Amino acid sequence: MSALFRTATIRALERECIDRLGGGVLMERAAEAVAEAAARSARRLPRATPIVALVGPGNNGGDALLAVSKLRERGFPAHALALSGTEPSAADARAVWHRWHARGGAVGALDGLPAWLERRPLVLDGLFGIGLGRALEGAAAQAVRLLDQAPQCETIAIDVPSGVDADTGAIVGGPDAPAIRADLTVTMIGDKPGLHTGAALDHAGAVLVAGLGLAHETAADGELFGRALAMKLLRPRARDSHKGSFGSVLVVGGAAGTAGAALLAARGAQAAGAGKVFVAAPDGPVFDPGQPQLMTRGFEAGHEGIDAICIGCGLGRSAKAGDALERALRSALPLVLDADALNLVADDPALARQLATRAAPTVLTPHPLEAARLLGVSSREIQSDRIGHALALAAQTGATALIKGAGSVMALPDGCFSILAAGSPALATAGTGDVLAGVIAALLAQRMPAADAARLGAWAHGSAGELWQRSHPSGAGLSAAELPALVTSALAPA
Numbered sequence: 001m002s003a004l005f006r007t008a009t010i011r012a013l014e015r016e017c018i019d020r021l022g023g024g025v026l027m028e029r030a031a032e033a034v035a036e037a038a039a040r041s042a043r044r045l046p047r048a049t050p051i052v053a054l055v056g057p058g059n060n061g062g063d064a065l066l067a068v069s070k071l072r073e074r075g076f077p078a079h080a081l082a083l084s085g086t087e088p089s090a091a092d093a094r095a096v097w098h099r100w101h102a103r104g105g106a107v108g109a110l111d112g113l114p115a116w117l118e119r120r121p122l123v124l125d126g127l128f129g130i131g132l133g134r135a136l137e138g139a140a141a142q143a144v145r146l147l148d149q150a151p152q153c154e155t156i157a158i159d160v161p162s163g164v165d166a167d168t169g170a171i172v173g174g175p176d177a178p179a180i181r182a183d184l185t186v187t188m189i190g191d192k193p194g195l196h197t198g199a200a201l202d203h204a205g206a207v208l209v210a211g212l213g214l215a216h217e218t219a220a221d222g223e224l225f226g227r228a229l230a231m232k233l234l235r236p237r238a239r240d241s242h243k244g245s246f247g248s249v250l251v252v253g254g255a256a257g258t259a260g261a262a263l264l265a266a267r268g269a270q271a272a273g274a275g276k277v278f279v280a281a282p283d284g285p286v287f288d289p290g291q292p293q294l295m296t297r298g299f300e301a302g303h304e305g306i307d308a309i310c311i312g313c314g315l316g317r318s319a320k321a322g323d324a325l326e327r328a329l330r331s332a333l334p335l336v337l338d339a340d341a342l343n344l345v346a347d348d349p350a351l352a353r354q355l356a357t358r359a360a361p362t363v364l365t366p367h368p369l370e371a372a373r374l375l376g377v378s379s380r381e382i383q384s385d386r387i388g389h390a391l392a393l394a395a396q397t398g399a400t401a402l403i404k405g406a407g408s409v410m411a412l413p414d415g416c417f418s419i420l421a422a423g424s425p426a427l428a429t430a431g432t433g434d435v436l437a438g439v440i441a442a443l444l445a446q447r448m449p450a451a452d453a454a455r456l457g458a459w460a461h462g463s464a465g466e467l468w469q470r471s472h473p474s475g476a477g478l479s480a481a482e483l484p485a486l487v488t489s490a491l492a493p494a
């Protein structure tokens with residue numbers, strides 16, 4: 001499934017369903033999905049592994065308590081530890097709470113968790129879901145810290161790992177605030193953007209969507225772009241083709257000291273299938289001894305014969321660089337703006353105006369700090385809402401905006417967004433972004449629309465990182481120069 005739903009949409013779907021079916025039905029289904037997932041995990045774990053559910057004050061806690069009840073009916077040793085000893089205020093959770101107590105069920109206090117952790121339980125996190133309104137504190141925060149020190153305990157988060165914002169993927173209260181680290185998140189009704197980008201990637205684990213019987217694909221707010229969608233965009237190379245069929249990319253960048261950045265972009269362009277690749281560098285021609293087919297162009301030369309421009313990698317911020325950017329923005333060619341091209345735009349309102357009025361396809365590929373400069377905020381603010389800021393950047397510039405980093409986000413000026421479901425921390429090394437800029441330019445040169453080029457390019461790049469990590473499990477040591485060959489593999493039709 002690829003549809004992503006914001007909390008407000010989930011709430012609307014939930015209300016619609018409750019109006020139709022009455023309260024309690026969705027919680028029944030949600031708890032069944034959690035119990036099923038927990039039973040599957042428990043069967044893999046040593047016999048008699050206890051299951052301990054952390055029960056919060058809202059309906060997330062209701063899901064957890066009802067799941068415990070269902071697991072006990074199936075014979076599993078499941079137990080509940082509640083954040084509060086008083087009945088929940090949320091109606092559905094309160095009904096579950098009363099039924100549980102009426103049947104003589106016991107609920108322990110959350111401060112009993114340390115004794116349970118000695119028995120390596122399977123933990124169900126039902127502290128908070130989409131109703132989390134502020135940072136975890138008190139006993140809930142303490143429980144999360146204890147679990148962090150017990151990584152050997154498998155954890156299943158109910159709906160959202162407690163502490164994670166379901167819309168943004170940021171930790172509520174900031175990067176150092178407490179949040180559950182789950183092995184699996186069973187998320188209700190539909191998938192959530194906040195499970196797939198930024199900090200959430202270290203908290204959600206695998207994501208299992210429990211649709212609860214609601215049909216709602218048309219209500220989606222965004223898209224999770226993975227292999228299935230990527231494969232649909234791939235076209236086989238025509239047999240009757242020649243190098244002119246696949247477009248010519250001009251890479252503008254590679255000033256003295258950072259020539260490699262432009263050469264990496266050029267390698268990326270070639271790896272993604274460009275017919276011809278040219279490099280124009282401000283301080284004289286640059287060469288890639290391993291890639292003799294790359295051609296050079298004078299820095300001031302025009303754009304004749306070029307189908308897409310990739311500008312900014314190692315470009316520097318000289319007056320000459322600014323002039324080249326002005327010429328590229330003025331051209332009617334598809335354009336990728338990366339690195340110093342983005343910094344130049346951030347510093348110069350005239351260039352920013354030119355970008356905003358550009359009609360030809362334009363893709364911006366900022367990392368969070370570059371995005372921050374363009375939007376006049378801090379990179380911490382960008383990371384606190386990567387999707388919101390990608391949308392703001394697309395709206396401000398009229399371009400396709402790709403905010404890179406774990407769970408890259410692509411946004412369009414019309415308000416659509418995609419999260420790229422591919423990537424690896426192996427890519428966190430200098431020069432990998434240059435390769436990506438070249439890859440996207442090559443797809444543009446092959447006449448792919450900007451949104452498709454950005455999504456497919458970023459997906460292939462992320463998948464290349466994953467491919468590398470498969471044979472290098474530590475994820476350390478990838479050199480950007482190795483990446484293009486892996487991008488080519490990722491772009492192979494299934």
Ligand SMILES: NC(=O)C1=CN([C@@H]2O[C@H](COP(=O)(O)OP(=O)(O)OC[C@H]3O[C@@H](n4cnc5c(N)ncnc54)[C@H](OP(=O)(O)O)[C@@H]3O)[C@@H](O)[C@H]2O)[C@@H](O)CC1
Nearest residue numbers: 026027030058059060090128129130131132133134135159
């Ligand atoms: N209704 C249904 O049928 C279905 C519901 N579903 C389930 O319901 C979940 C949503 O339930 P929910 O709206 O009750 O919110 P939830 O996340 O449990 O927390 C809200 C409570 O926490 C409190 N609170 C918040 N932050 C806090 C903090 N930092 N520290 C302390 N307290 C804090 C807040 O109190 P307040 O902010 O008012 O003080 C309130 O009491 C959803 O994620 C899914 O699991 C689905 O299964 C589908 C079917």
Ligand SMILES: Nc1ncnc2c1ncn2[C@@H]1O[C@H](COP(=O)(O)OP(=O)(O)O)[C@@H](O)[C@H]1O
Nearest residue numbers: 404405406423424425427428430431432433434
């Ligand atoms: N932890 C990570 N997880 C996934 N992708 C990452 C991670 N860190 C970096 N990347 C990817 O690596 C690339 C780095 O680009 P960038 O920061 O522009 O580097 P450079 O300018 O050195 O080329 C981006 O595509 C980014 O998405």
Ligand SMILES: [K+]
Nearest residue numbers: 125128160162
């Ligand atoms: K939870």
